[in-house]
Amino acid sequence: MRGTGAMKALMLCGHGSRDQGAMIEFGGLAEKLRTRLPDWSVEHGYLEFAKPVIRDGLDKLKASGAETVLALPGMLFAAGHAKNDIPSVLNTYAAANGLRIEYGRELGVDLKMIRAAGERIKECLRADGWQDGEPLHDTMLVVVGRGASDPDANSNVAKVMRMLWEGLGFGWGETVYSGVTFPLVEPGLEHASRLGYSRIVVFPYFLFTGVLVRRIYDQTDIVAAAHPEIRFLKAPYLGAHDLVVETFVDRLGEILEGTNNMNCQMCKYREQVLGFEAEVGLAQESHHHHVEGVGSSADCTLCDTVCTGACRTAAAAASGAGHAHGHDHAHDHKTAADHGHGHGHDHSHADSHGHHHHAAHDRAHGHGHGHSHGHGGADHHHHPYPHADHPLGPRSMRKD
Template sequence: MGQGEAMQLRWDGGSDPAKLGIMVCGHGSRNRKAVAEFAQLTTGLARLLPYHPLAHGYLEFAHPVIPAGLDRLRSAGVDQVVAVPGMLFAAGHVKNDIPTLLNRYSAATGLPIRYGRELGMDARMVRAAAARITVALPLEARGEQGGALRQDTLLLVVGRGSRDPDANGNVAKITRMLVEGLGLGWGETCYAGVTFPQVEDGLRRVVGLGYRRIVVFPYFLFSGVLVSRIHRAVDCVVADHPQLDIRKATYLSDHPLVLDTFCTRAQEALEGDNAMNCALCKYRTQVLGFESEHGAPQQSHHHHHEGLGEACTLCDGDCTGACEEDVKAKAHYHVHHH
């Protein structure tokens, strides 16, 4: 498919594209900017897929919830839905929470729902990430003649962090592809939460490697408390090393190649070519260190937060991290594990 071109999905359900609905499933956030950015992305998808009714919904913390989005598609007269997870890699949300919710809805209403796979490892996603990183480089390092300057640059890619080692490993693979593809001097991977190394520890470690320039790239789709946490960690290290050139790259957002990957995932689901790479899935394989989770039932743990819909009021627009500081001040601080 051509990048940025409006398209009609190919499917076996008849000649009326209005009968096929597209459901984009997000995680949700209390951060208003993150929710607005997700809605903006779905608006871009609607422009690329103008022949199909499109809706979006969230697992938790924001409205509309996923069942409400599916209700909207049913009201539009669709008789089949393809649901695409708005997430970068397949961890618990993609493998358990979203499909459990979709299966429950389909069983209750009789609406057929085909489930697509995550954005995942895709050449378009790598190119979108490279575009964000390139903008953060000095002008003289961006073109073909800037190879020497790029060799003086270290890239620190920050993933979300998960209890799923397969998802964490994919972030490290993205790092390697970006470093080699852009011709950078070195690359390291860290995470914003749940696993290790986390951002400040990872950044302090690479500071000692002697590179003239460090670019910190959040491999995230949207803003939110974790991106704010990344930026605060970078600012902390910069304050201790003012002589270094440490730069922040922008997260992926609704880059055209990201939107194009979403469209491809929807088409793959309709063609039956949407299988996840389960070779190292801890639920299907006895992965070292996670043997107890092999064969665990597919179930969601998000019903207790579904539709909470309470936007954070501590920040005006983007997240400043005030909520984390507020929680710490109340002496009930803990890391939120999904």
């Protein structure tokens, strides 16, 4: 088998969450992959706010004898995390440990993923009395994406929404986002409520539970209370649906076949994307090394199994006392939709952003994101989002 050496080793790379339920679900996905791939050693790890971190999983695979590791981002779409953060972590580890790492692409816009999403939406409709085959012309679909400062990732959510809208025959469809971009959930649903549909299905296009999914449902309840004439239905998120698992298996196969080409045509780091021209060629680097495993459910004593955001309250109090470390890493403002972007050179390694992502260890070359990383004071900032003053976003959802 190409590129795996004597041992077949797969590293599943997640974003991480302070929410224990989200981590249990991600671990369940890894377990499903172990069952689906009995000949492979499968480990998983996270960028931040959860343990094990990605390095821990790589350590286990290396200690077990792996010479080459195939790594997949456990993310829906390609934006900053999969384009910058994960490749940076992999490249750094590979260079320091003499391990070859080949990097695959995100789940992306995929027919299996759309089928899985369609099944989740149908589950919701059936619970409301709908039967397969009944027209949905009186029902509107609202798909909620994670939200990113990368327009390519945001546009992919809109494409998924259109495929679901047209595939299931909804009367109308709209796309909203949980943070970073616009429109956000509450104003988006307020707009949707004016269109005259008697039933609105709200579907979080998320892999797993967590703070953001609960806020999406909470804000749905807020808008529903203001519009009792409309029946709002809350569809379940994707979870480790069997078709999601199969899509990960497909991504693994793409690495082995050498066909894991990613979309460079719309990548803001490679091309002059309207409104994001200043970001062409920015350096690839991880922005999460200082919070790897920090504040995870394994360490946090402020919440039980469900993250309540108590750590943010504590951080705000510390800030008022002059002890803040400078940023709230709840990351409501970040996307779980990232992936490699290159800048006009060889695409043979993960950090080249070239979207073939072989041999992640070749070298980290950077395309500078204008981030300052003086983490003594955690001076951590991102390239400014060009529509930060948009009236329907891009602030993260209200936390109350």
